[in-house]
Amino acid sequence: MLPRISATHVSVKSFERNRVVPRLPSAFMVDGYEPPIIEAKWQQRWAADGFYNVENDDPRPHWYTLCMYPYPSGAAHMGHVRNYTFGDLIVRYRTMNGYAVLSPMGFDSFGLPAENAAIKTGRHPREFTDERIEMLRSSILRIGAVYDWRRQVTSHSAEYQKWTQWIFLKFLEAGLAYRRNAPVNWCPGCQTVLANEQVNADGTCDRSGDIVEKRDLEQWFLKITDYAQQLLDDLDDLDWPERVKIMQRNWIGRSEGAEFSMAVVDASGQPRSDGTSIKVFTTRPDTSFGMTYAVMAPEHPLVDVVVTDDRRAEVSAFVATARKASDVERMSSEGSLDKRGVFTGSYVLNPFSKDPVPLYLADYVLMGYGTGAIMAVPAEDQRDWDFAKAHDLPILRTIQPPADFDGEAFTGDGLHINSGFLDGMGKTESIAAAIAFLESEGIGKGTINFRLRDWLVSRQRFWGCPIPVINCDDCGMVPVPEADLPVLAPDDVEFLPTGESPLGLHAGFFETSCPKCGKPAHRETDTMDTFVDSSWYYLRFCDPWNTEQPFSTEAVNAWMPVDQYIGGVEHAILHLMYARFFTKALSDLGVAPANLREPFTRLFTQGMIRLDGDKMSKSKGNLVAPEEILDTDGADALRLAHLFVGPPQDDVDWEGVGIDGCSRFLHRVWRLALGETGSAPADRAPNERDTELERRTNRLIVKVTDDYERWAYNTTVAAFMEFTNELYRYVQTDEGPRKATLDAAIDTLMLLMAPMAPHITAELQEMRHGDDIHRLSWPVADESMLAVEFVTLVVQVNGKVRDRIEVPAETDAATAEAIALASEKVQAHLGGVPPRKVICKPPTLVNLVAG
RNA sequence: GUCGGAGUGGCGGAAUUGGCAUACGCGCUAGACUAAGGAUCUAGUGCCCGCAAGGGCGUGGGGGUUCAAGUCCCCCCUCCGACACCA
Numbered sequence: 001m002l003p004r005i006s007a008t009h010v011s012v013k014s015f016e017r018n019r020v021v022p023r024l025p026s027a028f029m030v031d032g033y034e035p036p037i038i039e040a041k042w043q044q045r046w047a048a049d050g051f052y053n054v055e056n057d058d059p060r061p062h063w064y065t066l067c068m069y070p071y072p073s074g075a076a077h078m079g080h081v082r083n084y085t086f087g088d089l090i091v092r093y094r095t096m097n098g099y100a101v102l103s104p105m106g107f108d109s110f111g112l113p114a115e116n117a118a119i120k121t122g123r124h125p126r127e128f129t130d131e132r133i134e135m136l137r138s139s140i141l142r143i144g145a146v147y148d149w150r151r152q153v154t155s156h157s158a159e160y161q162k163w164t165q166w167i168f169l170k171f172l173e174a175g176l177a178y179r180r181n182a183p184v185n186w187c188p189g190c191q192t193v194l195a196n197e198q199v200n201a202d203g204t205c206d207r208s209g210d211i212v213e214k215r216d217l218e219q220w221f222l223k224i225t226d227y228a229q230q231l232l233d234d235l236d237d238l239d240w241p242e243r244v245k246i247m248q249r250n251w252i253g254r255s256e257g258a259e260f261s262m263a264v265v266d267a268s269g270q271p272r273s274d275g276t277s278i279k280v281f282t283t284r285p286d287t288s289f290g291m292t293y294a295v296m297a298p299e300h301p302l303v304d305v306v307v308t309d310d311r312r313a314e315v316s317a318f319v320a321t322a323r324k325a326s327d328v329e330r331m332s333s334e335g336s337l338d339k340r341g342v343f344t345g346s347y348v349l350n351p352f353s354k355d356p357v358p359l360y361l362a363d364y365v366l367m368g369y370g371t372g373a374i375m376a377v378p379a380e381d382q383r384d385w386d387f388a389k390a391h392d393l394p395i396l397r398t399i400q401p402p403a404d405f406d407g408e409a410f411t412g413d414g415l416h417i418n419s420g421f422l423d424g425m426g427k428t429e430s431i432a433a434a435i436a437f438l439e440s441e442g443i444g445k446g447t448i449n450f451r452l453r454d455w456l457v458s459r460q461r462f463w464g465c466p467i468p469v470i471n472c473d474d475c476g477m478v479p480v481p482e483a484d485l486p487v488l489a490p491d492d493v494e495f496l497p498t499g500e501s502p503l504g505l506h507a508g509f510f511e512t513s514c515p516k517c518g519k520p521a522h523r524e525t526d527t528m529d530t531f532v533d534s535s536w537y538y539l540r541f542c543d544p545w546n547t548e549q550p551f552s553t554e555a556v557n558a559w560m561p562v563d564q565y566i567g568g569v570e571h572a573i574l575h576l577m578y579a580r581f582f583t584k585a586l587s588d589l590g591v592a593p594a595n596l597r598e599p600f601t602r603l604f605t606q607g608m609i610r611l612d613g614d615k616m617s618k619s620k621g622n623l624v625a626p627e628e629i630l631d632t633d634g635a636d637a638l639r640l641a642h643l644f645v646g647p648p649q650d651d652v653d654w655e656g657v658g659i660d661g662c663s664r665f666l667h668r669v670w671r672l673a674l675g676e677t678g679s680a681p682a683d684r685a686p687n688e689r690d691t692e693l694e695r696r697t698n699r700l701i702v703k704v705t706d707d708y709e710r711w712a713y714n715t716t717v718a719a720f721m722e723f724t725n726e727l728y729r730y731v732q733t734d735e736g737p738r739k740a741t742l743d744a745a746i747d748t749l750m751l752l753m754a755p756m757a758p759h760i761t762a763e764l765q766e767m768r769h770g771d772d773i774h775r776l777s778w779p780v781a782d783e784s785m786l787a788v789e790f791v792t793l794v795v796q797v798n799g800k801v802r803d804r805i806e807v808p809a810e811t812d813a814a815t816a817e818a819i820a821l822a823s824e825k826v827q828a829h830l831g832g833v834p835p836r837k838v839i840c841k842p843p844t845l846v847n848l849v850a851g
Numbered sequence: 852g853u854c855g856g857a858g859u860g861g862c863g864g865a866a867u868u869g870g871c872a873u874a875c876g877c878g879c880u881a882g883a884c885u886a887a888g889g890a891u892c893u894a895g896u897g898c899c900c901g902c903a904a905g906g907g908c909g910u911g912g913g914g915g916u917u918c919a920a921g922u923c924c925c926c927c928c929u930c931c932g933a934c935a936c937c938a
Contacts, residue, residue: 031891243855247933250854255937282938295938362936369937376938382852383936451937572933608932644876646864650856651931656863661876667891677892706867715865718875725875732892794871799919801871839918845870849918 033670035634038763043141051774052091052146056542056558058100064559065090066538066600068567068575069106069153072132073113076139078609078642078654079568081626085639085756086606086648086713087566088145092755093708096778102559103146104541106153107133110530112198115463118495125463126491129156139626144635144758151544155465155533160540162486163550164533165468167582169479170589172469176223179477182456186215192500193217193460195529214323220458220467220526224581228252228450230597231580240603241649244572251573253451257283258435259371260444262294262348264306269349269356276305278348278359281370281449284380285438286430288352289419290398291375292388295341295360298322299367306359308345315361318342322363340364341387350375351443352420352434362387370449378409385409398422455578457529462489462502464527472514472521481515487523501525534575535582538562538599539592553593560593562600569605576603604711607651624654636757637663643756644717665721666760669753672724673746673764678731681739690741693730696723697745698785704752705778713756720753751779795820796847797829811843820846 046052067087070080091103114125114132121128133154153160171177185194189210199205199212224231232252235245261277278296282288296303298319307315318341341362348359364383365374378388379397385408388395398419401410413427421437422430438444458467466487468480480487490509493502503509503525514521536550543555567575583599586592611624629638640662645652671677686694700723707716727745731737747768754761754773765773788809793816795803803823807816817840820826830850837849 243933246855250934253934253937257938280938284938364936364938366937371938374938381938383938449937569932644863650864653863656877658863658877665876671891710867712867714863715867715875718865721875728892792871796870796919799870799917804871837918839870841870845919847870847918 031667031671031676032674033667033760035636035666035759036631039142039144039630039635039759042759042762043144046144046146047141047149052095052101052103053148053150054100054102056555060098060100062102062559063094063099063564064102064562065094065564066104066541066562066566068565068571069108069534069537070136071111071113072107072109072129072136074132074135076136076143076626078624078626080136080140081143081638082606082609082642082652083566083568084140084143084145085642086604088143088758089639089643089708089713089755090564090566091146092758092774093778095774096751096754096776098777102541103148104151104153104544105137105140105147105149106151106537106541107136107155108530108534108537109133109154109156110464110527110533112195112461112463115461115495118463119497122495124491124493126156129463142630142635143626143639146758151541153537153540153544155530155537156463158486158488159547160533160537161465161488163540164465164528164536165480165485165487166482167536167550167586167591168528168532169468169482169485170591171222171585172479174585174589176226176585177220177457178223179218179220181216182219182221183214184217184219184456185212186217187212191498195459219456220528221454222457222532222581224455224578225450225452227581227584228254228452229448230584231452231577234580234584234598238598238603239601241569241605244569244576244603244605247572248577251452251577255283255449255451257281257447257449258285258431258438258444259447260285260351260438262351262375262443264359265347265349265356267347267356269347269354271349274305276302278302278306278373279371280373280375281447282375284377284431285434285444286416286419286422286425286427287377287380287398288350288375288434289416289422290377290379290396291350291352291357292378292394292396293358293360293376293391294348294373295362295365295376295387296344296373297365297367298361298363300361300372303344303361306344306346311343311345315342315344318361322361341391343391351438351441358393360387360391368453369451380409380411382409382411399427455529455531455581457532458526459529460501460525461527462493462495464530465533466503467524467526467528469524470512470514470521471524472517472519474519475514475516475521478514478516478521484515489527501527503527531575531578535578536586538565538579539583539586550591556596557593560596561598562602564602564604565600566604566606568608570608572605576600604648606648607646609652609654611654629659633659633663634666634759636760637666640666640717640757643713646714648711648713662717665724666757668724668728669720669749670760670764672727672731673750673768677728679733679736681731681737681742682735683739686738686741687735689730689733689735690738693726693741693745695785695788696726697748698781700752701748701779701781702786705781708755716752717756720749723749748779751776791843793819793843794845795823795826796845797826797835798850799847802826802829807843809843813840813842816840816842816846820848 065087067083087103091101094101109129114129117123117128118125168177185199187194187205187208187210189205189208194205194212203212204210205212232249232254235248238245259279259281261279263271264276264278265271278294280294303315303319341360344359344361346359347356350357364387365372376384376387378384378393378395380399385395396418397410398416399410399414400417401414416422416425416430422433425433435446466489468485468487470478470480472478489503490506493506495502510522510525512521512523513519539551539556539560542559543551546552579599583592584597587594587596626638637659641657641659644662645657700719703719704716707713707719731742750761750765750773758774761773765771790806791809793805793807793811794801795805803825805819805823807819817838826848830848833850835848835850839847
């Protein structure tokens with residue numbers, strides 16, 4: 001019987017035509033291991049028997065394993081294979097350890113590719129998406145991963161959209177969702193707004209190549225900044241990779257400082273009649289005496305007020321340029337700082353020195369951070385230094401730099417000078433004193449600033465979840481009543497290559513009536529960022545059948561928080577931050593349980609797959625398709641290869657993934673388990689060699705269990721190979737194997753390998769014993785068999801290994817020293833002189849320090 | 852620029868707590884089986900000197916701590932990733 005292999009790989013015609021050697025299972029002719037056949041068999045059985053479907057009231061202890069739900073891009077690629085291999089082995093391992101494991105799968109099914117395809121082909125994105133979901137689903141099945149498919153969630157389904165919109169309305173009601181004008185990326189070629197990820201690094205449009213501009217448009221935001229401090233604080237308790245936590249901390253960007261107002265004055269220090277002042281934020285209020293000018297962002301609302309008439313023309317020109325400038329131009333103007341700022345003609349009064357200092361506009365000050373204006377202290381800030389040099393502004397040191405300091409701005413700590421009442425103080429002390437001064441003067445206070453901005457969630461797109469709001473000329477913005485949810489995008493739409501969302505052009509969707517007054521009104525045509533969908537899907541998995549609410553608190557309590565979340569490190573910031581924000585907000589709104597403050601207890605971020613150093617992706621055209629390997633070497637070999645290639649968190653180069661070695665190993669296991677290698681087993685009392693193998697078997701249980709717990713899967717596979725090599729030697733000895741010993745060794749190996757190579761172990765277990773390996777319990781080592789009888793005593797002279805001696809494991813220090821000194825090799829290196837010092841770590845090491 | 856991660860044989864990597872560097876696999880070499888081998892089995896394989904016994908060197912580079920350093924400390928180099936004017 002031939003294994004089922006797709007015709008293109010074995011047909012003689014294709015062989016001759018392509019002159020390519022077809023990829024055949026390396027050893028299928030010599031043993032009965034035919035992965036495509038047994039894998040299909042077991043996958044069908046797992047799908048049919050529902051063993052991995054779990055109920056919320058399952059009496060076993062609960063465990064929730066989740067892989068980040070994928071965007072349905074078609075057949076699975078190697079990144080999926082890697083991700084789901086990790087997830088699946090945990091599901092199977094935890095199940096064998098007696099847990100009820102929730103392992104759901106769903107699809108992040110809104111997004112641009114489907115919409116772009118619709119524009120290209122005219123097909124509705126839903127059709128396209130549903131098709132892709134089926135492709136991905138079936139190729140995930142072929143990896144052998146098991147899920148509770150009853151719980152599948154797709155973000156474009158009507159039910160899911162209904163609850164996404166319901167949650168949005170809750171946020172709106174609570175003031176967590178709001179609308180305001182914001183600058184967005186506008187592509188003049190496509191006549192539409194672009195998401196940041198659609199803008200290339202050089203500031204051009206991903207699709208048309210036009211230079212993207214900034215435009216002000218009404219946009220929807222979610223108030224994640226309300227949670228900035230909590231999002232920062234709660235990171236500490238999460239069992240997450242440290243680098244992800246660091247990235248999140250940096251993204252939140254908390255900084256302590258002070259905020260204070262300065263009166264706008266003329267050159268002589270006379271305040272304006274309207275009493276205008278500007279507010280600045282600084283982290284270094286202690287350096288205020290060194291402020292020799294101040295700067296506002298070009299977008300600052302007071303620009304028009306403070307600019308003097310003689311400067312107006314120049315300032316207006318500067319503001320216009322700065323606003324129009326793309327990010328590219330802003331960056332390329334580096335080095336020409338004189339052109340990146342302009343004097344307003346006004347001054348502000350330095351409240352510390354009481355001196356008037358010039359007020360500038362410069363594009364290095366951002367409206368979106370702090371107050372949009374700064375005090376400039378060139379002596380202690382390098383950007384201010386550079387700007388001061390370019391504009392011939394004075395520089396006054398307020399901190400004494402060390403004698404050997406040869407830099408420009410000095411940002412370190414030191415004693416204050418030229419600083420009035422702060423003179424002689426260090427940094428910490430003077431910051432406190434400066435804040436106290438601002439407060440006593442009533443012009444400022446200590447404040448905390450975050451870099452984190454509110455989350456812009458509106459997208460001018462069709463293929464996303466519509467924002468459930470109606471705009472009425474009389475009533476303004478009116479939420480869609482809950483009974484009318486979900487608001488769904490229409491089916492009969494035309495996709496034009498203009499880039500404009502078809503929702504606004506579709507009268508049936510756009511034209512509606514106001515739920516409040518009943519007059520004609522218009523639907524909101526913006527849809528939500530797909531990150532909104534992925535911010536709560538893990539909650540829906542707990543209760544996917546609920547038609548009354550997005551999920552019940554009981555169901556969520558049964559599983560949340562996720563015990564193990566697995567995904568790519570590319571989501572380290574946005575997705576994980578948004579999901580954490582949603583969990584906290586839903587908890588505060590009473591939708592999620594009050595005590596659920598974090599969604600993901602443990603996070604694992606896997607490395608990327610590269611090909612010759614490049615990130616493997618469809619757009620780069622360097623994909624290695626898993627299908628071919630699944631058709632030949634099989635899913636188990638592919639899974640093992642992914643696990644064996646290196647530590648799970650590291651990036652891997654596809655070249656290094658050794659399928660052949662893993663396939664060969666599985667064939668070896670197959671032949672061993674079915675007695676196709678070595679001498680016939682005998683029934684006998686255990687001899688020394690048998691007992692040693694039993695000890696090794698028990699040690700393997702300990703080693704592998706430990707490895708599973710600490711994600712050291714590459715060394716687990718190595719241990720399996722090592723053990724199998726040992727068994728080969730064992731069965732090939734003259735006296736042959738002892739049946740009971742060999743069977744126990746192989747049975748144990750099967751159990752330990754089952755989560756990683758689920759098909760072959762299931763098949764062999766069934767052939768050997770007629771039962772189902774995945775329903776058996778994880779093995780426990782026999783403590784009495786873990787002892788080691790003999791160990792190698794390493795003898796060093798001056799730290800260099802000079803001899804190795806087998807000694808009983810219970811050898812004590814004195815004996816070890818005596819044995820070491822008795823070694824001829826050691827004596828030769830000591831040169832007959834007794835050692836000056838002896839370090840003894842019995843029973844494995846003695847280091848003799850020569851005199 | 853700032854922050855983070857990494858650098859070990861020809862290659863992927865192992866060494867969990869400062870204690871035998873290079874487990875396991877790939878590749879390569881030799882042998883066995885064979886009509887044949889891109890199958891299978893067995894053995895060898897860090898580099899240098901040496902017939903061998905043995906010796907020397909060796910974890911990006913330089914210094915240090917220690918009886919002992921891939922592992923700890925300081926400086927430097929290279930590569931990768933994230934954020935990029937955040938006051």
